[in-house]
Amino acid sequence: MVVQVVLWGTLLLLMWLVFLKKPSALPPGRWGLPLIGYVPITRRSIEQQVTELRDKYGDINLWRMGTQVMVFLHDYQLIKEAFNRPEIQGRPQWETLRLRETQPSGIVSSIGLRWHNNRRFTLQQLRDLGMGKSKLVAAMHTQATQLVEELKKQVDSPAPLPHAFNVAVVNIIWQMVAGTQFAPGDPKLKEFENIMDSLLESLDRIAIPDFFPWLHNILPSWFMARMFKLDMAENTKKRFLDFFSGIIAEHRTTFDPDNLRDLIDGYLMEMDERKDDPNNTSDERDLGLLIFDLFVAGSEATKDTLIWMIYYMATNPHMQRRMQAEIDKALPRGTQVTLQDRPRMPYMEAVIHETLRVSSLSTYGIQHQGTEDTTLAGYIIPKGTLISSSNTSVHHSPRYWHQPHKFMPDRWLDHNGKLDSKKEGFLPFGVGRRQCVGESLAHMELFIVGTTLFLSLSSSVPPDKSLSLSPLPGTQILHVPMPQDVLVTVRGE
Template sequence: MLRLWTLLVAVLMFLLILHFLKLSQSCKAYPPGPLRLPFIGNVWKIGSTFSQDMLIKLAKQYGNIYSLWLGSMPVVVVSGFEGVKEVLIKHSEDFVDRPVSPVITLLVKNKGIILSNGHNWKQQRKFGLVTMRKLGLGKKGVEHQIQEEAHELVEILARAKGQPLDPSLHIKNSVSNVVSALAFGHRFSVDDKEFIMLIDIIDKLINYPGTFFNYLAEIFPQVMQYLPGPHKKMLANAEIARSFARKEIEKHKEYQAMHDPQDFIDFYLLQMEKSKNDLSSTYNEENLAQDIFDFFIAGTETSATALQWALLLMANHPDIQQKVQKEMDDVFGSSHLLSYQDRKRLPYTSAVIHETLRAHYVLLAGIHRQSVKDVNIFGLLIPKGTAVVPDLRSVLLDPKQWETPQKFNPNHFLDKDGNFVEREAFLPFGAGARVCLGKELANIELFIFFTSLLRALTFQLQEGVKELSKEPIVATSVRPRPYKLCAIPRCHA
């Protein structure tokens, strides 16, 4: 009996060694990276080193182009400005696809804009861009809506009369209502229970991809589909969010403005009618619901988190806050209603906003791409069908591009004469064919919200607090830890 067990153990060891050798051989087709273990790949490494700078640290160890394995799925990470520029700009069309993983397939079914591919993506994205322009993106139409939300936010914070408050929920409500106005043509009351639930669901969905359960669902999809857990809750939440969009679609169908479309749903329903005899059309209600879902996912968390970081930094750096307020007072006084075009006359204010996005990038990394063919980058092969992560955080902190990358320093965007300077390595919205669809909207939002808040209020630390923590909560997003500050009304504002 002992001999039989010894033989079985020996056979098992032989098979494991054989499997390990096969894994090692398959890894040779990809850039170098951490030791790949059977079944789990590099999940052990990710779990043991997880932090906002995890990918940057791995790049220092394995090079600016390296491989990670999620089970049997290879993921190539590209770090630093030169590498990311090569992938996103010079080889934009070679990395235009999104990865098709088990979880993503279940989540979006190649619908919408953010995670879809091929003809569906091209048609939905083009329609999104055109419709955004029709709705006044970059013109006074959308600015007026943002100005209204910014004014409402100022009023809410001012009501605290200088008492310590946490601004995060108020900021999220305001930013979400900008998306609501564009998608649905109206805003929601901050007391609306369904709207509050939607914001909470969006928050959870954004941060799910960075969880351990997501890795398990990607590595062992056949097993995880039968087990309960956060992965099942994630899919249910996504369906609730789409159902919220479907209710609004039904309302619009009932009162359809065919001759005078007012919002994204109106324009989409009109396009569906125009394309009903086109066999190649992807315009349908499922895509519309997913498009709206994508707008909330992309347009709420990022802008809201950036504004939370901005207020934290202003409270921590009162000297910078005073310079911003002085510049606005000197140029415009207190009566002029600022528009996005006014940023050209406020170089220091613009530099502070850009530096906030640089120093505190709101995502763990850029959104995954996938190679559509074999691509050689700096002598390293990235095989066709490989998931690629452009590490945008590493670009925004690249010591070759920024004088003081780890320090909040608005001078990164100013020349010696105090003029605002665009920087090629400023890529918080990505670049190339998949550059963020809401980039222009986000820029308008951040400028109008930030200037409206600082013209009306001064943000101070509460008594007894020397500095608000810059140590973030890290998931898919990188957000500040909950904090409180005092919003003091400015006498002349």
């Protein structure tokens, strides 16, 4: 009997050491059970729980979710070090990111040579097509002006901000990608938005098997497809690629290598010039998924940031008046804002930067994955570990910001009143080798569209109402602004 007790005790101890106890060399945090990880029974959001991990364990901590080992970083310097490491440049092999592609394509989920080629190409295209180029700036002026006209329809009548915000931002990206803009109400625009909405809607369900991949081994494929919307995601992705294959085909028939009109033309040129290059990774399917990445990353983030800016100005009317006085001084009546006006409008730039910081739209950015065993902050980071930057923790940290939860654009101005944008602890577009390629384009849009809006209009909190500056409840990884009534007035009337 004693021998049996000893044997069972030894077996349980071994199971604890091998399967249940977190290896001591890993960062501190939540470990949980094999295959399941640590699944708390709580109503607290993921963000609240990760904040609790930071408060308990410090700037680097771990949470095993299902089979996925997630490491969260809460310090800017630590994030910068990690995301510049060559061995931490991978991406999770999640269907959510890969869109069920055998070979990850585009720029967000790709790795290795394909990612390198797509990043180089996209940065070059953004320099050639953006950075103040006349066609793209003209598109921003057109969309901003149309947005002002849409907002004027609800002047003096408190109402949520219109869908026209989404249309404006989509059209700006469309101009860069395909050289055209949709008219409001265009059936093809509605079709495109429907495809994007359907695909994004299905991603929540797809994400569950990403954390519990062993479900594929125990559940029938038909059940997996229905339960986790795998077929819906696949069909919607096909609709998206079919939609753009027609546009790419049209570009092929009118392609002129001496007159490149947009990003699609640039990619077709790349395909032709490098078709015999053994390092070439370009093909039309990759182009379609690259376009998808640009729309998902660019349209939602820019639209939501503009809405946050309007909310912050509505709740801080003295700041709005100061910003508008600067706009009036910099722009003679009847002129349109250009990028050359930026040095004369430091407070407008400060408002944009502070909106990006306080709203902290992307809570954790896009996860990196270790491609080999490494160490970080004295801990072992095994190959395959997922590493997330806790952007909100950094943006709201007193280590980097005085009164971090307060909206204070003046923190971005130096003693001469000039913009001081180089600050530690600021990473709305990420940091390191995989930093967002669209950062310069986003700043252009926010400056030109934002200036155009506040040149003509003012926003305020409706009488006898309040305006919440908390993100929409239920969104786990994005700080989406709540739809709510805003009072819009025409300036000078």
